[in-house]
Amino acid sequence: MAGMTAPLLGLQKKSLREQALSALRTAITSGELAPGRHLVETELSEMLQISRGTLREALRQLEQEGLLSAGPRGRLSVRHLDEKEIRDIFAVRAALESLAARTLCELPDRAHAIESLHKTIDLMEAAQDASLEERIESDMEFHRTLCHLTGNETLLHSWQSLEGSIRMSIMFGGLEKGVKNMSVDRHRDIVAAIETGDASLARKTIRAHMDTAADNLVA
Amino acid sequence: MAGMTAPLLGLQKKSLREQALSALRTAITSGELAPGRHLVETELSEMLQISRGTLREALRQLEQEGLLSAGPRGRLSVRHLDEKEIRDIFAVRAALESLAARTLCELPDRAHAIESLHKTIDLMEAAQDASLEERIESDMEFHRTLCHLTGNETLLHSWQSLEGSIRMSIMFGGLEKGVKNMSVDRHRDIVAAIETGDASLARKTIRAHMDTAADNLVA
């Protein structure tokens, strides 16, 4: 372990593949790897100090997540989002989170879930004066928790597959615009709607939240 | 090209990785690779006559699609679905296809879309006396088209990521039960609802269709 120097983009977790995966995901969603940029396997493998084979496994996963787009000869590039695509992404996101809200509404014992959600909002509130990145992070945490609490693994998985695209949308639209959607009040509204058990109301609240979020981003 | 014999599971398309991908997907969703079965990379690579590296890229993709589940030491096995998971999968599916229906409803010029959908239903009708597999295929084609016609690439992509799980659900519940959901009338109802432009009605129709489908499968 002595000679282990951290390669270019901060790795630290489990297998090299997983480390590369999160490093690349971060690099893309942070804009460090700009949209449209061509990815060259040999370059990346050298940057990350891993072999091409290992890298390629990570790239396949990122491709599946929609962060990369494949060109002619298997050439990969960072996906570029236009306004329509951002709206489309948020439309799918709204559909998934609406399902989450509806599912939670139908949960007979949802006190614990409500509590968990309030807790994540408290964290958002505490992060209100923190960096843009941290505020975005706490917002994503809330929405991920929303899906997680349903106990629907497929829903959570689908949402997480979209998470990278969501982050790209925020990056693309501008972090300043992105955080405008993250008012504590709006999130408390969502939880309140779930608390009433009114699935229709919860769905409308989520949809409204997502529509304005997309609007703000592409404005 | 002379010595090229088709390996165990029918390959034929583009890169070896893609060939392996669809071959494995078919093998899993057809039950040829039974749920819970442990996958050994060396075995599979020999079966498919490809190298482990290439195979692993395909496996990562299947893992992301939810067809494989990862055990302790990176051990992969074919995912096993219980009744709750099937219901969960169909709940997500319903959310996605509801969005599709709603999107089509809001399309000012949806005549072409309606026509395309009717055409796929005609194919379903024509396949009514064909094998179970073919009937399922034509049904999937309808629902994929539904998502495709929205022009929302993210929606289509999310649906396709779920497609494998849907097929597994049908396989798991039994093909006979699966085709019970594929009545031509129910599908015409969906299209009719879209044709009226009543998003709420379309959504309800889809949800009802999916709920009964899930009910039938786990019954």
Place this chain on the structure above:
DNA sequence: TAACAACCGAGTGTAAACAGTCGACTTACA
């Protein structure tokens, strides 16, 4: 100078070899 052919470099597709790890089985010892 225009057209064409041979060449070369960049980059992906694919295969084969090497390394580490965990579990099972065996063996030695009290």
Place this chain on the structure above:
DNA sequence: TGTAAGTCGACTGTTTACACTCGGTTGTTA
């Protein structure tokens, strides 16, 4: 006989080497 140490085999994790294809460049010839 029970238990602990040691060994072996089966896998996955990872790297290195090789093959192929395409696009551009250079050089040759009419």
